[in-house]
Amino acid sequence: xxxxxxxxxxxxxxxxxxxxxxxxxxxxxxxxxxxxxxxxxxxxxxxxxxxxxxxxxxxxxxxxxxxxxxxxxxxxxxxxxxxxxxxxxxxxxxxxxxxxxxxxxxxxxxxxxxxxxxxxxxxxxxxxxxxxxxxxxxxxxxxxxxxxxxxxxxxxxxxxxxxxxxxxxxxxxxxxxxxxxxxxxxxxxxxxxxxxxxxxxxxxxxxxxxxxxxxxxxxxxxxxxxxxxxxxxxxxxxxxxxxxxxxxxxxxxxxxxxxxxxxxxxxxxxxxxxxxxxxxxxxxxxxxxxxxxxxxxxxxxxxxxxxxxxxxxxxxxxxxxxxxxxxxxxxxxxxxxxxxxxxxxxxxxxxxxxxxx
Numbered sequence: 456x457x458x459x460x461x462x463x464x465x466x467x468x469x470x471x472x473x474x475x476x477x478x479x480x481x482x483x484x485x486x487x488x489x490x491x492x493x494x495x496x497x498x499x500x501x502x503x504x505x506x507x508x509x510x511x512x513x514x515x516x517x518x519x520x521x522x523x524x525x526x527x528x529x530x531x532x533x534x535x536x537x538x539x540x541x542x543x544x545x546x547x548x549x550x551x552x553x554x555x556x557x558x559x560x561x562x563x564x565x566x567x568x569x570x571x572x573x574x575x576x577x578x579x580x581x582x583x584x585x586x587x588x589x590x591x592x593x594x595x596x597x598x599x600x601x602x603x604x605x606x607x608x609x610x611x612x613x614x615x616x617x618x619x620x621x622x623x624x625x626x627x628x629x630x631x632x633x634x635x636x637x638x639x640x641x642x643x644x645x646x647x648x649x650x651x652x653x654x655x656x657x658x659x660x661x662x663x664x665x666x667x668x669x670x671x672x673x674x675x676x677x678x679x680x681x682x683x684x685x686x687x688x689x690x691x692x693x694x695x696x697x698x699x700x701x702x703x704x705x706x707x708x709x710x711x712x713x714x715x716x717x718x719x720x721x722x723x724x725x726x727x728x729x730x731x732x733x734x735x736x737x738x739x740x741x742x743x744x745x746x747x748x749x750x751x752x753x754x755x756x757x758x759x760x761x762x763x764x765x766x767x768x769x770x771x772x773x774x775x776x777x778x779x780x781x782x783x784x785x786x787x788x789x790x791x792x793x794x795x796x797x798x799x800x801x802x803x804x805x806x807x808x809x810x811x812x
Contacts, residue, residue, distance in 0.1 A: 457670070460694040460731045461808045463780070463808040464496050466504045468687035472776060473505055475685055480653050486532060486646065488667035489522075490514040495732075495800040496667050496690060497809050498669060499525040505670070512665055516542055523549050532576060535586070536560055543567050554578050554613065556586040561596045564615040569605050576646065579637050581630040583617040587681050590637045609642040619651035619659075620677045627652075631659055650675035654684055673796045674786055676753070681745070681784060690800065691780030692807075694727040696772050699765075708762055709754025714739055722753070723763040725776045730758040732802040733778055733793045737761075744777035745770055 487508035493501035510530035580587030644662035650669035672688035
């Protein structure tokens with residue numbers, strides 16, 4: 456075990472989760488979402504592992520170029536499209552596909568002088584109200600792009616759900632109806648379902664699904680259970696005990712003395728902190744795993760260290776400490792610190808050693 460904090464990435468679990476998506480949406484192609492450094496799991500390594508996905512989705516062109524530079528030849532979709540018209544030649548040169556979600560992008564494509572046409576994923580705002588063309592804009596954009604020599608035909612047609620993780624929320628059914636109404640009679644493969652759509656809304660599967668969080672073994676559903684969806688956690692975030700200390704009743708621990716021992720006990724000091732991406736507000740709320748047993752964090756999480764109340768258990772310097780992973784779901788940690796698993800996974804910092812199994 457490295458003495459540095461480590462994120463162990465289980466590539467077998469990654470492949471298992473890809474297969475779970477395929478089994479759940481067997482008629483759909485898979486656009487595997489790798490944005491934000493593959494949700495903190497490592498862009499290139501995850502792409503190499505998920506080579507059987509049909510395409511990869513990233514947010515921005517720099518992520519796509521890193522994949523191309525790393526030897527990835529599979530189709531890559533820019534989920535935010537291009538930001539400026541001067542990026543279009545690079546899109547063509549690197550054989551990238553683009554989501555078109557704004558009238559200015561439509562105009563830029565129509566006016567561009569390109570060496571080859573591009574694959575467009577035309578995005579409808581069906582109710583998320585973030586990115587996407589409104590229904591009247593969508594119909595006009597479709598017709599204009601259909602006539603353009605700069606666009607590969609047929610285009611692909613997509614939307615994005617705002618509340619698919621909330622099973623009782625009527626918004627997803629309304630968005631689906633809006634999307635199907637707006638695309639009726641149009642040529643092109645359909646793409647609606649994110650991870651939550653894959654598992655909770657089978658009528659949204661269409662021709663393409665684009666799983667993100669589920670690939671990494673985390674439930675995409677509100678109050679969800681990854682194990683219930685037969686997903687396996689991909690990341691185990693861990694570190695090691697660097698010191699054992701005895702404290703007496705009444706001793707205050709850590710910055711601000713936010714925890715006071717009520718009886719004599721022992722503390723394990725762990726080499727992990729918010730400088731590694733572990734949430735600062737986990738102190739006095741969350742637990743860790745040591746030798747398969749849960750122990751509470753006491754006192755504030757500091758930049759480099761965290762203290763654990765181990766009582767009189769026989770724990771030694773060098774013992775591994777699991778912050779989240781198998782046996783301690785990241786969803787649980789996220790709930791206790793009042794955030795979402797996405798944020799915790801993406802916040803892993805560069806000083807954490809990435810290890811691929």
